[in-house]
Amino acid sequence: STSCCDIQNVDATNVTAMVTNIHGCTAEDSWVINLANSPDVELTDTLIFCNDGSMHPIPSAPLGGDWSGPHVTSNGVFHAEENGEFTLTYTYTNAESCSDTDSLVVVVTELPAPTIATPPSDVCIGSPFLLQTSDDGVWSGPGISNTGMIQQSEPGSYMYYLTTGVG
Numbered sequence: 001s002t003s004c005c006d007i008q009n010v011d012a013t014n015v016t017a018m019v020t021n022i023h024g025c026t027a028e029d030s031w032v033i034n035l036a037n038s039p040d041v042e043l044t045d046t047l048i049f050c051n052d053g054s055m056h057p058i059p060s061a062p063l064g065g066d067w068s069g070p071h072v073t074s075n076g077v078f079h080a081e082e083n084g085e086f087t088l089t090y091t092y093t094n095a096e097s098c099s100d101t102d103s104l105v106v107v108v109t110e111l112p113a114p115t116i117a118t119p120p121s122d123v124c125i126g127s128p129f130l131l132q133t134s135d136d137g138v139w140s141g142p143g144i145s146n147t148g149m150i151q152q153s154e155p156g157s158y159m160y161y162l163t164t165g166v167g
Contacts, residue, residue, distance in 0.1 A: 016028055016030035017030070036096030036097075038094075039062055041091075042102055043103065046105045047107070049080040054079075064092065065092030065093070069086060072086075083108050117133055127151070128149055128150070132148060133162055135164045139161070140163065
């Protein structure tokens with residue numbers, strides 16, 4: 001009825017218990033214990049998303065466990081709908097009923113609102129033109145450098161984008 005030993009890092013072992021009572025009488029019994037492998041759940045520490053209302057699948061290993069926490073479905077889809085830090089927990093139980101758990105923090109940040117200081121303009125073909133902003137970001141679009149310098153060799157209307165923030 002009392003604990004007699006610790007068993008670690010073995011697949012199977014034969015356990016024998018010998019008991020001696022206060023009168024010196026001794027009895028023993030033995031049995032085989034099969035130990036199942038414990039799963040190993042390891043998650044990244046932090047994920048960052050923008051508060052854009054999107055659904056984001058959360059990577060997990062091993063597959064087949066359950067997620068719990070705010071704004072997450074049990075199969076691991078996070079809904080970025082509120083700013084803040086949220087702790088999510090993933091629990092996996094294998095076929096031998098052994099389980100492991102890990103958690104991560106999801107940071108949801110405000111969706112940035114960049115401002116472009118250069119008004120829409122007509123630009124001469126072949127002449128350089130600089131789009132300006134006070135926000136840190138990267139420009140993209142046809143014929144533009146990541147710093148906002150445009151030089152087009154074909155007439156037309158073009159859309160340019162400023163990407164800011166993280167997540």
